[in-house]
Amino acid sequence: MSPKSAAPKVLYLDSNDAVSKFLDGIRGTPLLALDTEGASFHRFIDRIYLLQLSTRDAHAIIDPLPIASPAGLGALLEDPAVEIVFHDADYDLRLLHQDYGWHVRRIFDTRIAAQLLGVKAFGLAALLEQHFGVKLDKKHQRADWSMRPLIQGMLDYAAQDTMHLLQLRDVLKDQLERKDRWSWASEEFERLEGTRWAPEAPGQEFLRIKGARDLTRRELAVMREVTQWRDAAALALDRSTFRVVASDVLLEISRLAPKTLDALGAIKGMPRGIVERAGREVLDGVARGLAVPEGELPRFPRSARWDKDPEFDDKVGRLKAVRDAAAHRLELDPGVLGSRERLESVARRVPRALEELSEIPGLRQWQIAEMGAGFVQALSAFKPKGDKPQVAGEPSPYLDI
Numbered sequence: 001m002s003p004k005s006a007a008p009k010v011l012y013l014d015s016n017d018a019v020s021k022f023l024d025g026i027r028g029t030p031l032l033a034l035d036t037e038g039a040s041f042h043r044f045i046d047r048i049y050l051l052q053l054s055t056r057d058a059h060a061i062i063d064p065l066p067i068a069s070p071a072g073l074g075a076l077l078e079d080p081a082v083e084i085v086f087h088d089a090d091y092d093l094r095l096l097h098q099d100y101g102w103h104v105r106r107i108f109d110t111r112i113a114a115q116l117l118g119v120k121a122f123g124l125a126a127l128l129e130q131h132f133g134v135k136l137d138k139k140h141q142r143a144d145w146s147m148r149p150l151i152q153g154m155l156d157y158a159a160q161d162t163m164h165l166l167q168l169r170d171v172l173k174d175q176l177e178r179k180d181r182w183s184w185a186s187e188e189f190e191r192l193e194g195t196r197w198a199p200e201a202p203g204q205e206f207l208r209i210k211g212a213r214d215l216t217r218r219e220l221a222v223m224r225e226v227t228q229w230r231d232a233a234a235l236a237l238d239r240s241t242f243r244v245v246a247s248d249v250l251l252e253i254s255r256l257a258p259k260t261l262d263a264l265g266a267i268k269g270m271p272r273g274i275v276e277r278a279g280r281e282v283l284d285g286v287a288r289g290l291a292v293p294e295g296e297l298p299r300f301p302r303s304a305r306w307d308k309d310p311e312f313d314d315k316v317g318r319l320k321a322v323r324d325a326a327a328h329r330l331e332l333d334p335g336v337l338g339s340r341e342r343l344e345s346v347a348r349r350v351p352r353a354l355e356e357l358s359e360i361p362g363l364r365q366w367q368i369a370e371m372g373a374g375f376v377q378a379l380s381a382f383k384p385k386g387d388k389p390q391v392a393g394e395p396s397p398y399l400d401i
Helices: 016-025 073-077 089-100 110-116 124-132 152-163 165-178 182-192 217-237 247-256 261-265 272-290 310-330 340-349 365-378
Strands: 011-013 031-037 050-054 059-062 083-086 107-109
Touching: 011 016, 016 073, 031 073, 031 089, 031 152, 031 165, 050 152, 059 152, 083 089, 083 110, 083 165, 089 107, 089 182, 107 110, 107 182, 110 124, 110 165, 110 182, 124 165, 152 165, 165 182, 182 365, 217 247, 217 272, 247 272, 261 272, 310 340, 310 365
Parallel strands: 011 059, 031 083, 083 107
Antiparallel strands: 031 050, 050 059
């Protein structure tokens, strides 16, 4: 069916029997398009509220709320004989692992495919309009998918996310093969198979807030306390944190350290209702932060990057020139070929041979093939230095941009 044809029938499945019947009907399919809908814009606890599935000729929406874990779907997603097609898989893969413990085995990501082809507008809506003339309705883009019942317009919107995804996959795979970049995509997709949900270290949420690195250590102590209060309140309400108190307001509270309800209420953006109902709790958090002994004040973690020096900056600059030249030659965004963080990893290593590049975490084989010789040549005038410990955790399996 052409993407411009009349919209096909979409099944709404809200029982295990209905899910099992649908899965029986698509048994043996080699391709399955998948998308999920969460509600992180509205809820504190992010989870899957809808699963959308499409084969070449069947489409369904699974409502997991009344049926918990959809029977049989996990086995299908973990079957290496079935290619699961996503657009921007990272979020979906983490939620599938968090909610159900599923590990998708064979992946095609249309977003990554488009990036590797040098497409600048690689959002799903832009790709569908470019290739098929399909215009997605963005009316429900930030809808609350936890609400029930779901109106028909929301279901129609959700179904669109997978309805054309297999056709898009076909077009992009063909282009990757014609450009001799299918091996690049295969390496990226294989890395995605390791994507897992990982809980954050408790008590460290305040360090993720934009602007926290600019606070003094005393202000950081206050920020830690008021963030823990805010997040606990959001959890109790199951409401997104910014819907309780916005993070920029917490930053201002940390800087001003108000001691009275009037001073707290005078802070721009501080909800009046929160001041009236929980203002004393916020002020108690401020007081706890101010009372932390000097020797126990939190520090913002040092960057995972190494200490800067002119020689190091010179190395990175030379590597950047190699990357940018390759990006121009290949007609790719430079970030697809390697972020500054990845270039810094190479600069720290000062490789003398291509084999050494393979030992750098996060650097892909296809990137080494396109830039490795240039990297080695660019750093040939420098002496290798011993490795220093790195603060960062495991590199992301996803592309750098």
